[in-house]
Amino acid sequence: METIIQKALKRGQRVLSEYDSKRVIQSAGLAVNREKLAGSRKEAISIASEIGYPVVLKGCSDKAAHKTEMGLVKLNLGNAEEVAKAYDEITGKGVDLDGVLVGEMIRGDREFVLGLSRDPQFGPCVMFGVGGIFTEAVKDVTFRVAPITERDAGEMLDEIRLSKLLTAFRGKPAVDRRALVRALVAIGDLGYRSREIAEIDINPVIISGDQPIAVDALVVLQRTEEGESGR
Numbered sequence: 001m002e003t004i005i006q007k008a009l010k011r012g013q014r015v016l017s018e019y020d021s022k023r024v025i026q027s028a029g030l031a032v033n034r035e036k037l038a039g040s041r042k043e044a045i046s047i048a049s050e051i052g053y054p055v056v057l058k059g060c061s062d063k064a065a066h067k068t069e070m071g072l073v074k075l076n077l078g079n080a081e082e083v084a085k086a087y088d089e090i091t092g093k094g095v096d097l098d099g100v101l102v103g104e105m106i107r108g109d110r111e112f113v114l115g116l117s118r119d120p121q122f123g124p125c126v127m128f129g130v131g132g133i134f135t136e137a138v139k140d141v142t143f144r145v146a147p148i149t150e151r152d153a154g155e156m157l158d159e160i161r162l163s164k165l166l167t168a169f170r171g172k173p174a175v176d177r178r179a180l181v182r183a184l185v186a187i188g189d190l191g192y193r194s195r196e197i198a199e200i201d202i203n204p205v206i207i208s209g210d211q212p213i214a215v216d217a218l219v220v221l222q223r224t225e226e227g228e229s230g231r
Contacts, residue, residue: 001023001024001027001028001194002194004016004020004023004024005024005194005196005197005219005221006196008020008062008221009196009221009223013062013221014062014220014221015062015065015218015219015220015221016062016218016219016220016221017060017061017062017064017098018058018060018067018101018216018217018218019035019037019060019098019099019101020062020219021200021217021218021219022035022214022217024190024197024217024219025186025187025190025200025202025214025217025219028186028187028189028190029182029183029186030114030183030186030187030202030214031179031183031211031212031213031214032213032214032215032217033103033104033106033213033214033215034051034103034104035051035101035102035103035104036050036051036101036102036103037060037098037099037100037101037102038087038099038100038101038102039099039100041084041087041088044057044083044084044087044100044102045080045083045084045087047102048077048080048083048102049080051102051103051104052104053077053078053079054076054077054078054105055077055083055102055103055104055105056073056074056075056076056077056101056102056103056104056105057073057074057077057083057086057087057090057100057101057102057103058072058073058074058090058100058101058103059072059073059090059091059093059095059097059100059101060097060098060099060100060101061095061096061097061098062098063095063096064095064097065218070093070095071089071090071093072090072093072095074086074089074090075105076105077105083102087100103215106206106208106213106215107206107208108206108207108208108209108213109169109170109172109207110165110169110172110175110206110207111130111131111132111134111203111204111205111206111207112128112129112130112131112165112180112204112205112207112212113127113128113129113130113131113132113135113141113201113202113203113204113205114126114127114128114131114183114184114187114200114202114203114205114214115127115128115187115199115200115201115202115203116146116187116188116190116191116197116199116200117198117199118191118198118199118222119145122145123145123146123192124145124146124188124191124192125143125144125145125146126143126144126145126146126148126153126156126184126187126188126191127141127142127143128141128142128153128156128157128160128180128184129141129142129160130160130162130165131203131204131205132203132204135203138162140160140161140162141160142156142159142160144156144188146187146188146189146191146192147185147188147189147192148184148185148188149185150181150182150185152184152185153180153181153182153184153185154177154181156184157177157180157181166180172207173209173210174210175207175210175212176210176211176212179211179212180212183205183212187200187202195222195224196221196222196223196224197219197220197221197222198220198221198222199218199219199220200217200218200219200220201217201218201220202214202216202217202218203216204216
């Protein structure tokens with residue numbers, strides 16, 4: 001994880017690509033969707049076959065934080081022909097890419113957001129709330145100053161207005177609260193230990209069955225002075 005961050009800073013990056021962002025949060029124990037980085041159309045098709053259809057393709061670059069708006073995301077691809085077409089469309093956008101992410105298409109009716117930000121007064125703060133396309137519209141989130149305990153994380157789950165979404169809902173099983181609690185604690189620890197991480201945005205975290213799976217992530221970096229504390 002530190003290697004990824006230090007290499008990015010040496011290259012002058014302000015943010016990590018989605019691929020590297022997910023590697024960082026996965027190293028902290030968060031579950032992410034299965035995916036691999038493809039460097040050619042043929043490789044993308046091979047990876048899609050290995051993962052199993054349907055798949056999603058995303059252009060991968062530290063300069064592509066808003067992939068959907070840039071036309072760099074293709075969802076629900078069901079066969080090799082669709083993957084080939086999507087790959088060509090993504091690579092034809094003229095964006096400098098590290099490659100094209102080929103990942104499993106996670107389905108779920110409930111989406112949440114996990115994150116970390118640095119407050120000038122309090123330092124790293126963990127965030128949890130309703131995610132997906134409704135994050136900005138609903139603004140149903142709660143915060144804690146990191147590091148947090150499992151008790152803190154459990155309280156965060158109950159504090160959002162739509163906490164009912166975490167229970168058995170419309171024929172769906174209750175969310176594995178333990179998994180979400182561990183994820184929140186891990187994000188807090190990551191931000192508290194790693195001074196170079198300015199922000200973490202994991203949105204959406206889709207509930208597949210009862211398990212939270214991170215399908216998109218963004219880690220924002222900052223340069224720090226030697227000896228500076230995590231807070």
